[in-house]
Structures are given as structure tokens and as C-alpha cells.
Amino acid sequence: xxxxxxxxEGLSKAYQLxxxxxxxxxxxxxxxxxRIRGKEDPLLIIGENNDQNTKSHSNVVWSLxxxxxxxxxxxxVGIIGKNGAGKSTLLKILxxxxxxxxxxxxxxGRIASLLEVGTGFHPELSGRENIFLNGAILGMRKREIxxxxxxIVDFAGIERYLDTPVKRYSSGMYVRLAFAxxxxxxxEILIVDEVLAVGDADFQKKCLGKxxxxxxGEGRTVLFVSHNMTAIKKLCSSSILLNKxxxxxxxxxxxxxxxxxxxxxxxxxxxxxxxxxxxxxxxxFYDFDILNNYCEPKSVMLSGETIVLKFILNAKSDxxxxxxxxxxxxxxxNMLSVIYSSYQDKIFNLKKGLNEVFFxxxxxxLSNRTYFIRGLLKADNIIADMPLExxxxxxxxxxxxxxxxxxGHQTSKVAxxxxxxxx
Amino acid sequence: xxxxxxxxxxxxxxxxxDLKLNEIWAYRDxxxxxxxxxxxxxxxxxxxxxxxxxxxxxxxxxxxxxIFGNLAGISTDGLPKPLFYMAGITAWNxxxxxxxxxxxxxxxxxxxxxxxxxxxxxxPLSIVVSNLVRFGVQMxxxxxxxxxxxxxxxxxxxxxxxxxxxxxxxLMALLGLGTGMIISAMTTKYRDLAFLVGFGVQLLxxxxxxxxxxxxxxxxxxxxAWIIKxxxxxxxxxxxxxxxxxEGSFSWASLGYATVVTLGLLxxxxxxxxxxxxxxxxxx
Numbered sequence: 001x002x003x004x005x006x007x008x009e010g011l012s013k014a015y016q017l018x019x020x021x022x023x024x025x026x027x028x029x030x031x032x033x034x035r036i037r038g039k040e041d042p043l044l045i046i047g048e049n050n051d052q053n054t055k056s057h058s059n060v061v062w063s064l065x066x067x068x069x070x071x072x073x074x075x076x077v078g079i080i081g082k083n084g085a086g087k088s089t090l091l092k093i094l095x096x097x098x099x100x101x102x103x104x105x106x107x108x109g110r111i112a113s114l115l116e117v118g119t120g121f122h123p124e125l126s127g128r129e130n131i132f133l134n135g136a137i138l139g140m141r142k143r144e145i146x147x148x149x150x151x152i153v154d155f156a157g158i159e160r161y162l163d164t165p166v167k168r169y170s171s172g173m174y175v176r177l178a179f180a181x182x183x184x185x186x187x188e189i190l191i192v193d194e195v196l197a198v199g200d201a202d203f204q205k206k207c208l209g210k211x212x213x214x215x216x217g218e219g220r221t222v223l224f225v226s227h228n229m230t231a232i233k234k235l236c237s238s239s240i241l242l243n244k245x246x247x248x249x250x251x252x253x254x255x256x257x258x259x260x261x262x263x264x265x266x267x268x269x270x271x272x273x274x275x276x277x278x279x280x281x282x283x284x285f286y287d288f289d290i291l292n293n294y295c296e297p298k299s300v301m302l303s304g305e306t307i308v309l310k311f312i313l314n315a316k317s318d319x320x321x322x323x324x325x326x327x328x329x330x331x332x333x334n335m336l337s338v339i340y341s342s343y344q345d346k347i348f349n350l351k352k353g354l355n356e357v358f359f360x361x362x363x364x365x366l367s368n369r370t371y372f373i374r375g376l377l378k379a380d381n382i383i384a385d386m387p388l389e390x391x392x393x394x395x396x397x398x399x400x401x402x403x404x405x406x407x408g409h410q411t412s413k414v415a416x417x418x419x420x421x422x423x
Numbered sequence: 424x425x426x427x428x429x430x431x432x433x434x435x436x437x438x439x440x441d442l443k444l445n446e447i448w449a450y451r452d453x454x455x456x457x458x459x460x461x462x463x464x465x466x467x468x469x470x471x472x473x474x475x476x477x478x479x480x481x482x483x484x485x486x487x488x489x490i491f492g493n494l495a496g497i498s499t500d501g502l503p504k505p506l507f508y509m510a511g512i513t514a515w516n517x518x519x520x521x522x523x524x525x526x527x528x529x530x531x532x533x534x535x536x537x538x539x540x541x542x543x544x545x546x547p548l549s550i551v552v553s554n555l556v557r558f559g560v561q562m563x564x565x566x567x568x569x570x571x572x573x574x575x576x577x578x579x580x581x582x583x584x585x586x587x588x589x590x591x592x593x594l595m596a597l598l599g600l601g602t603g604m605i606i607s608a609m610t611t612k613y614r615d616l617a618f619l620v621g622f623g624v625q626l627l628x629x630x631x632x633x634x635x636x637x638x639x640x641x642x643x644x645x646x647x648a649w650i651i652k653x654x655x656x657x658x659x660x661x662x663x664x665x666x667x668x669x670e671g672s673f674s675w676a677s678l679g680y681a682t683v684v685t686l687g688l689l690x691x692x693x694x695x696x697x698x699x700x701x702x703x704x705x706x707x
Contacts, residue, residue, distance in 0.1 A: 096540035105433040116538040124464040136453035
């Protein structure tokens, strides 16, 4: 326990979508008055579907779901993920700006978090006054700031303007000063969010240097969130990849970044999975990807190349006898082909939660066009899920279909490609 | 001492009554720096600077003297009219400034609250202390005026209750703080309450003995005077006047009542403020 700086156990954070209260007292009174008269809620959105399908979608969004991890003392850990993956929420909870819905975090050592530089800076106050104010907001005592004042001013390079109101500073100076205060916090744990996205290249370098000095030289623990993979690579030995509120991967930084790049690429091939769908819902499409022969996600495939369709299915419970079907459509919504796993005597038994199902299309005959893949799931021959939108988009470009190097007449005008034996 | 090992936990639930007083103490430097910021920024952004602290009570006193004193002819318990009004205005201003500024503390500080943690109670506390500076400056004005009237032979005598003034000031601060915190917590849910505050404070002034003495209200409107009597600000203000000017309806019972109400509102205010503060960031 002694060498653990931060220990996160089962951390979740739920956000309520929309407003529970209407936000104004008069509207709430209106609602309350309607209720005591037995009338309908006047504020319900008219035409809102109240059928079972939408009802099962509660308006609670889990920004973080059951996250657990540990950070050892002196480690520098990067946190990466797309927008909305839960990074900011995690940082906000760690910084005590907001509270978790469930779970707990325990740790050792004073924690300083920089979700933003220059929080509380007042434009009318001088640089010196702002150093003290900002330092105090970040949790420093006056004495402590006094002791570090020279160092801070030196780092920011503003000694000439120390007694000038910061409203006269250039934006570069402002940011330098703000970072300088934060960087000189005496804390055992430092949480940094994207602050390096500001300032000029030189200063960014300086910040990075300071941060690596903090983590490597002084042995302090650093949690670093950034979209700048170069910075993460340089600073953090290990990283955590967040995706949709879950930890997708936690490993050495270069591995996580590699994985992240790949998972990012696959997004290109996909039309978002709409929530509009029909079926009993016992099992649903959760995600869909198009992979090449080496299981690499691709946005564009070549004709003749092996295409692997990856379906991620979400089962409500352990379930048997699942028949998976998909159809290929052209851009005018004409169905070109359809196949069910049952045609090939294949049915699936799924476990509760997420399941992966692959379909390999060797030697595809698709021509140089854009196709849409639609999906359908049957459980015991009853429709379980039929998204009304396509699962994804499949773009085919001319490739080495004939294995001769000739591209031939691969245009979007032909319906499909053929090849056979000449004699 | 700041590098010492100390463990901490962040949990989903926290006790309503965990006031984190030790944390507030640890952040006391921030309190003073915020007060300083308020003062300096106010001073720097104006041409007349601290003169503004004088102008508002001075003009209000003049207008009250003309309208309520001369035009309406409301009695001032035999005290010089400007002195009577200024005592009321000085004290009332402090209370109402504390209340109105505290009531918007979440809205005004949403930016900071969303980015960095410090004990949130520091903010309303800094407001109360900042306003104390302003109150102090206005007190100087009031004392100068009292001295002027005293030397020109006006008929008033400060009473022993002047020794209660520190208590009175603290009560005003805490009453404004407590009420303001309750309103601030409610305005995060109901934004239209914010409009009510300015108007409500104005109305409340008429229900407090700022422009008339309690004795007049009791004799003229015995039926409705209970509103004024049970308004916790009334005994506070009456004690303030009684202390400095020697006239006013002072009683230990009414001051005791005001103290109990103030502490009750304050306790409720702190609890509700702490509850709202925990997840306030999610709702803005």
C-alpha cells in the first residue's frame, strides 16, 4: 500500500441527460399544479415516443463505468481516449471538482491538479498578486509561494513585468506565468490536463521538460491527459486508454498508443450505430468494424482483397441459437446480396455482455463502389435486433482482383467482378 | 510540513455535517488573498476609487432625510435625522451586501469551481470579509458624522450597548451569510430565484427598522408590527442604534432571539451549501 499513490476502485459517474427539474421555479410549480389536478405534465415533449423501446433507454449516461486502476508512486501515467471517453470526468473526480456516483479513490500524498492554467487570474491584478492568488487557489500557503516566487518568475521569464497588471500581458506571457505557478506546486501527485496545448513551441518544450523533471527527477507521481501523443510518449512510461467510460487498455505507453491509433482508424469505415431499431432486444449490435486479412481495421478495401466483417454483439443474458444476418446494399438502397449464418448451418451461442463474431469474405467480387452493410439478429427465429440504419459503410477501390497486376475494367458501372478459367 | 505523507479518500457519499473546518483553516491564506483581490480590483477599476464607499451612503442619507424625514415626517426617536438614517443605512448595507453577493456565489464562480478544488465555503466567507472592509470605511463616515453632531450639541448619548457592536456586526455578517447560502443553493436549481433576491432585499428593508424606529411601528400599526418585530434584522439594527445613539428598542430577549435565528439559518445554510457544492459542477 505504501508505494501506491492513487488507487481507484469501482469508480463510476452518471450524468443525467436533460434536466430533471425544469430549471425555473415557475415551470416546476406549473408542473406540480398540473399533477394535483390530475392533468398531463405540460412540459413533456409533445410527440415524444413513449413506447417500450425508448423507455428502456433511460436518460442516464455513464461517463465512467466501474473503473479500477492503481498508480504507483513516482509513475507518470498517460490517459488517452477520444472526446467523450471519460478522461475529463476522471480528472474532475480526482481533482475533487465533482464527486463520483459510486466507488472510491484513495491515495497518499498531496494532490495538485491542473485542469486549466491561470484559474482565478484577475486581469486587474499585477503578476505578483496573481502568483499569490493563483497559488493559494491551487492550495499553496503564502509562505510557500514566497519561497518559490523567484523560481516562478524566472521560469515564466516575466521579471520585468512583475508589477504590471496581467491584462497588459501578451497571451504567451500570461500562459507562461500561469504554468509556472502550477509547475512549482509542492505536491506528491500532479494531475495535468492538456495544458501543453497552449503557448509557443519553445515554451511547450520547457513545460514538457519541467514535467519530466517533476516525475523523473523528483520522483513525483504524474497523471497526464493529452491528445498530444508525442508528449505522452515522452513523459509517460505507461498509459491508460479510456473508451466510452471503460478502461480499454492499460499497458506500456507505446503499446497503448499503437492500439489507440488502430481503433481510431476503424471509425472512418463506420456509419454510427443508430439507436433507432426494432426487435426484442435480447441481443443487439453493439459495434461493427471492417478488417483486412491481418485483422487491421480499414476504411477502404481493395477489390479481390479478403474482407473480414467484425460484429460486436451485446447480449442481455447468456443466450443460445442466435442467427446473424447481413445484407449488402448499393448507394441507391438496392439490396445486392444477403446472407444469414444459418444458411451455412452456423448458429451462435452468446455469453452475457459483448461477443465478437467474424465473417470472412475471401476473394470478394465487389466492384469499385461504396456499399452499405445492414444487419439483423434473430434469436430462436424471432427478430432480436434490426437497426434501421446501416451498420457501416464499405468502400471498395480498384485492386489486384485478377492477381495479374491488371486492373481491368473496374469502374463503378459494373455490378460485380467475375473471373474464371480460360481454356 | 507540506511534504509529509498523508492519505486521503474520495468517496461517492459524504456526511451532510462534514464541514471540513480543518480544510478551511488550511486555506486561510486564500481567504485573505481573495479579500485583497476584491478590494484592489474594485479600487483599480474606478476613477473615484474608495470614494465610492462614501458616496452611496451619503446620498441615500440625504434622500431619506428629505423624503422620509421631512416630506413624510416619520419620527426618528428624537435623534438628528441624518444620523438616524445613516446608522440604519450603514448597518443595513452590510447585511444586504453580504446576502446578495453570497446568493450568487455559485453563478459568479462557476468557472473557478469547475476547474479547481478548494473548500467552497471560502468563497462566501471571503465575501463577508470583503464587505467588512467596505463596512469599516462606511463606519468611519458614520463616526465622523456622529462626532460632528455631538460637538454641535445634538441630543444623543452613546450607551453601554456600544460594547455589543462587535457581536452585532458578527450577527449581521452571519445572518447575511446564512440566508445568502440558502438562496445560492436554491438558485442552482431555480434560476428565477435570483431575480427575487434584489427585489426581496429591498422589501425586507422596509420590514426592518431602517427608516423608522421600532417604537413608531409598534404604536402606529400594532397589528402588523409583529412582522417587523420578528424580523431578525430588527433587533440587530435596534441594538446598533441604541449602542451608538442611545435610542432604540433594545432588549436582551430580542437580541437573543435574533442570535438563535441567525445561528439556525447559518447552520442550515452551511449544510445545504455543502450538499449542493458537491455536484454543482454537473448542473451548470
